[in-house]
Amino acid sequence: MPELEPEGEIVAPGLTALPLDQAPPGAPAPVAGTTGRPRSLWSDAWRDLRRNPVFLASSLIILFLLFISLWPSAITWESPLKCDLAHAQEGSGPGHPFGYDGQGCDVYTRTVYGARTSVTVGVLATLGVAVLGSVLGGLAGFFGGAGDAVLSRITDVFFAIPVVLGGLVLLSVVTGDTVWPVIGFMVLLGWPQISRIARGSVITAKQHDYVQAARALGASSSRILLRHIAPNAVAPVIVVATIALGTYIALEATLSYLGVGLKPPTVSWGIDISAASPYVRNAPHALLWPSGALALTVLAFIMLGDAIRDALDPKLR
Amino acid sequence: MPLDAGDAGDVQVTGPRSRGERLLDVRDLRVEFRTRDGVARAVNGVSWAVDAGETLAVLGESGSGKSVTAQAVMGILDVPPGRITGGEVLFKGRDLLRMKEDERRRIRGAEMAMIFQDALSSLNPVVPVGDQLGEMFVVHRGMSRKDARARAVELMDRVRIPAARQRVGDYPHQFSGGMRQRIMIAMALALEPALIIADEPTTALDVTVQAQVMDLLAELRREYRMGLVLITHDLGVVADVADRIAVMYAGRIVESAPVHDLYRAPAHPYTRGLLDSIPRLDRKGHALHAIKGLPPNLMDIPPGCAFHPRCPAARDVCRTDVPPPHPVDEHRGSACHFWRECLHD
Numbered sequence: 001m002p003e004l005e006p007e008g009e010i011v012a013p014g015l016t017a018l019p020l021d022q023a024p025p026g027a028p029a030p031v032a033g034t035t036g037r038p039r040s041l042w043s044d045a046w047r048d049l050r051r052n053p054v055f056l057a058s059s060l061i062i063l064f065l066l067f068i069s070l071w072p073s074a075i076t077w078e079s080p081l082k083c084d085l086a087h088a089q090e091g092s093g094p095g096h097p098f099g100y101d102g103q104g105c106d107v108y109t110r111t112v113y114g115a116r117t118s119v120t121v122g123v124l125a126t127l128g129v130a131v132l133g134s135v136l137g138g139l140a141g142f143f144g145g146a147g148d149a150v151l152s153r154i155t156d157v158f159f160a161i162p163v164v165l166g167g168l169v170l171l172s173v174v175t176g177d178t179v180w181p182v183i184g185f186m187v188l189l190g191w192p193q194i195s196r197i198a199r200g201s202v203i204t205a206k207q208h209d210y211v212q213a214a215r216a217l218g219a220s221s222s223r224i225l226l227r228h229i230a231p232n233a234v235a236p237v238i239v240v241a242t243i244a245l246g247t248y249i250a251l252e253a254t255l256s257y258l259g260v261g262l263k264p265p266t267v268s269w270g271i272d273i274s275a276a277s278p279y280v281r282n283a284p285h286a287l288l289w290p291s292g293a294l295a296l297t298v299l300a301f302i303m304l305g306d307a308i309r310d311a312l313d314p315k316l317r
Numbered sequence: 318m319p320l321d322a323g324d325a326g327d328v329q330v331t332g333p334r335s336r337g338e339r340l341l342d343v344r345d346l347r348v349e350f351r352t353r354d355g356v357a358r359a360v361n362g363v364s365w366a367v368d369a370g371e372t373l374a375v376l377g378e379s380g381s382g383k384s385v386t387a388q389a390v391m392g393i394l395d396v397p398p399g400r401i402t403g404g405e406v407l408f409k410g411r412d413l414l415r416m417k418e419d420e421r422r423r424i425r426g427a428e429m430a431m432i433f434q435d436a437l438s439s440l441n442p443v444v445p446v447g448d449q450l451g452e453m454f455v456v457h458r459g460m461s462r463k464d465a466r467a468r469a470v471e472l473m474d475r476v477r478i479p480a481a482r483q484r485v486g487d488y489p490h491q492f493s494g495g496m497r498q499r500i501m502i503a504m505a506l507a508l509e510p511a512l513i514i515a516d517e518p519t520t521a522l523d524v525t526v527q528a529q530v531m532d533l534l535a536e537l538r539r540e541y542r543m544g545l546v547l548i549t550h551d552l553g554v555v556a557d558v559a560d561r562i563a564v565m566y567a568g569r570i571v572e573s574a575p576v577h578d579l580y581r582a583p584a585h586p587y588t589r590g591l592l593d594s595i596p597r598l599d600r601k602g603h604a605l606h607a608i609k610g611l612p613p614n615l616m617d618i619p620p621g622c623a624f625h626p627r628c629p630a631a632r633d634v635c636r637t638d639v640p641p642p643h644p645v646d647e648h649r650g651s652a653c654h655f656w657r658e659c660l661h662d
Contacts, residue, residue, distance in 0.1 A: 042443075209438035215393045216433075217504060218426025219456055227452075231443045 045311040055307035061300035069116040078106055080113040080267045089283035101272065101286035102279050111289045114269040117262060118297060121179055121186070122249040128187035129248075130241045133194025138233070140195070141202030142225050148199070155192035163189055164254060171260040182261050186248050197240050201233035208232070239309040246301030253294050269294045338409075340512050340544040341390070341429070342366045346404035348382070348389050348568075350615075351397060357615040359385040361568040362404070367544040369511065372535075374547045374555040374576070376591070377565035380612050383548045386565075387514050390546075391431050392421045408512070427457045430505035432534075434517040436497035440489035446500050447473075447485030453507035472503040476533060495526035499533065506537060512544040519554060531558060552595055556580065564588050567613050567623035570642075574649035584651035584660045586628045622654070630655055 049055045068075060077095075083105035090100040098107035140148040166189060174181040205211065206229060214228050255261030256270025264271060269290040276286035348360035360382040367373045377383045388394040390406050392413060406413040408429065413421060433439040441449060450472055451465030460468070466485060473481035476499040478492075489497055498518060505513050518534065519527035535558045538545045549555060555562060555576065562579050564572045564587065572585040583589040590608035610627035613619055619626055625635040632655070640654045653659055 209433060209435060210441045212393055213431070213433050213439040213501070213504075214441070214452075216391050216425060216431040217453060217456075218422050218424075219452070220422060223456065227444070228441050232441070 045308070048311040049307060052307050052311070054303050055311075058300040058303035058307065061296060062304060065115050065119055065297060065300070068112050069119040072113050072116060076109045076112050078109045080105065080110045081265055082106070082109075089279060089286070091283075091285060098289045099283070099285045101276055102283065103275070107272075107286050107289050110267055110272055111269070111293050113267040114272060114290060114293065115297070117179065117266060117268040118249045118252060118294070121183055121252040121262075122245045122301070124179075125183045125186035125190065125248045125252075126241050126245040128183065129190035129194050129244065130237060132187060133191040134198040134234075134237050136191065137195030137198030137200075138202045138225070138230070141199035142206060142221075142229065151195070152199075155195055158189060158192040161189060163251065164258070167251075167255045168258060168260055171255060177263045177266055179262060179266070182252055182255060185255075186251060190244065190248070193244065194237060194240060197236050198233065201236045202229055205229045205233040235312040239305055239312065242308055243302050243305035246298040246305070249301070250294065250298045338369050339407075340367050340369050340371075340409065341546070342405075342407040343386070343390060344405040344407070346386060346389060346406065347402045348385050348394065348399060349402055350399050352616075355616045358618060359399075359568050359615055360389065361618070363565070363568070363570055364404075365563045365570060365573065367512065367546055369544050370538075370542045371561070372538065372545040372547060372559045374549060374559035374562045375565060376549060376552065376555060376562055378550055378612050380615065381565040382568035382615075383565050384516055387431070387516050387546070387548050391425060391429070391514060392418075393425075393431075423457070426453060426510070427508045428510050429512040429514065430508070430510045432498075432501050432505045432513060432515040432518045435521045436494065436501045437489060437521075439501055440497060442489055445486045445488055446492070447487075450500065450504055450507060453504060457508055468507070469503075472507055473500070475506070476500070476503045476537075478503075493526075494522050495530060498522060498526075498530050502530070502534060502537070506541070509541055510543065512546070513538070514546040514548065516548045517550070518547070520549070520551070527554070534558070552591060564591070567618050568615065569623065569652060570650075571624065571652045572650070574645070574651075578649055582660050584645045584649065584656045585653045586630050586659055587624050589659060590627075622652075630659065 083103045085104045087100040088104040092099040140151040253270030256268045257274040262268045272290040280287050344364050346363045350357040375383045447469040450469035454460040454465040470481050559576045563570050572588045593606040621637045622635045622640050625631040640652045642650045642652045
């Protein structure tokens with residue numbers, strides 16, 4: 001048999017002399033795929049997703065957003081900071097499909113450049129929240145005890161803080177025009193949500209028999225946590241984080257609208273919406289384009305999260 | 318330790334054909350669970366021992382404490398709510414209960430391993446079986462993934478999984494119940510441990526597959542000269558493979574004997590009840606015998622002999638005094654006040 005399988009390394013002392021399996025000698029060489037492709041939760045989910053129109057539509061929108069965030073100049077030809085008061089509030093014209101805003105800046109260019117800010121804030125805040133929340137929640141759920149109790153009370157405290165009010169208070173004392181204070185604020189208020197979900201799913205996964213079996217066969221705590229619990233507990237975190245990404249983008253716009261988020265000259269949909277709202281009767285286009293872009297972006301992430309949740313829930317299959 | 322505790326310590330018997338060194342010696346083990354409703358005393362002074370190359374069957378109903386004993390021995394009891402309140406577990410002469418967790422972890426899997434009842438839920442659904450098998454070598458032997466996978470194929474061959482090389486990358490749900498249990502057995506065997514504890518290894522399987530898996534386990538045990546602790550409620554499984562039987566009831570060993578002695582003449586009314594309740598082909602048409610009543614609530618174990626409310630031979634003394642373990646002969650013991658009458662019935 002070994003000569004049929006050149007890459008085999010049969011070296012087990014005491015195991016070599018055994019009568020090998022019942023496969024008749026000279027059986028055809030192994031045909032890959034005789035038992036079907038390995039199916040896992042993730043490959044099943046991917047198969048479902050590929051056929052889901054909601055997933056396809058939302059990911060197209062998100063891919064486009066990512067593209068214009070990385071290369072906004074690919075589809076624009078001016079600087080978003082080039083403004084000419086002579087054109088203030090003008091409607092669309094050649095080379096300026098969305099018209100001008102109250103400061104005479106090109107709405108099309110600013111809407112495209114605004115995607116970069118939104119995507120940056122959304123992605124970084126979500127990453128921070130997901131990492132901090134799942135590490136803290138996962139450890140608390142796995143080890144339990146006093147640390148878990150303390151962490152659960154801390155998350156309760158954070159849940160009690162109203163987000164917009166918290167933003168008004170905390171961010172109004174911050175100066176500077178970078179995106180970091182806004183991202184930091186979102187991570188600070190956002191991690192308890194993920195932490196709670198990660199804790200819950202780790203506690204569920206911990207009770208599975210295979211975790212006890214792994215322990216009985218000598219796996220260490222870190223190995224059990226990383227190899228046996230994390231892959232089985234990560235799905236709800238991914239779903240919630242995807243939906244949260246959309247809400248962080250909306251939150252950034254909200255905070256910028258209120259004047260405590262990002263500040264000019266940063267280009268942001270929230271800032272533009274805020275600036276355009278006084279002239280909404282004269283120049284509605286200056287409000288509608290950034291608002292529409294914001295709504296579409298948030299919707300795309302929420303739809304993506306929904307589609308992923310449906311695909312990862314075997315009960316819906 | 319209170320004298321009336323009924324410690325079965327003295328009942329502990331060595332097999333008549335003791336095969337080798339004493340591997341595992343459980344002495345007066347006590348485990349309780351603290352719950353909101355009170356303290357459940359799941360194991361109340363259990364003692365048994367296994368020698369190298371020997372098979373001990375621990376027999377009992379659900380809730381008799383047999384699985385909890387196994388978990389305490391392996392060190393995988395959920396603490397809290399579980400708590401080991403007394404006793405010793407000597408493995409090759411060293412008390413596992415006093416070891417550091419890190420030291421115990423290195424023994425688990427390498428020197429003593431466990432097989433679980435339901436192989437589907439005991440295997441990680443998102444990791445291919447070959448990787449789970451190979452993990453034994455990665456964790457304990459520091460092997461590379463590639464080498465570990467090659468060993469996994471050998472092990473799958475060893476437990477007679479057809480087309481092991483093609484199936485090594487498959488996931489647990491792609492195997493049948495019997496094949497999955499073979500994979501569990503392969504994992505337990507991977508590092509050739511001295512002792513295997515099998516907790517109801519065939520309960521979740523079809524009857525025909527049960528026999529194959531038991532035969533495989535018995536054969537591998539002989540070949541590797543392992544000690545095997547077989548935890549079961551199935552008297553049929555026990556008769557074929559066990560050398561000795563320890564019968565548990567309400568967290569105690571009520572009878573301990575070489576398998577043939579026990580089947581021929583039980584020395585405890587509970588054992589007798591169990592044997593009588595096996596359906597028999599030659600008694601077709603007769604009513605099935607059952608032990609009346611239910612196993613006791615572990616939070617409220619009856620005083621005296623825990624079995625007395627269900628015992629046909631119970632007398633006044635059984636309601637008040639915990640029966641001490643009586644040596645029936647040099648190899649067996651019975652925790653019944655009236656073991657002599659039971660034996661000669």
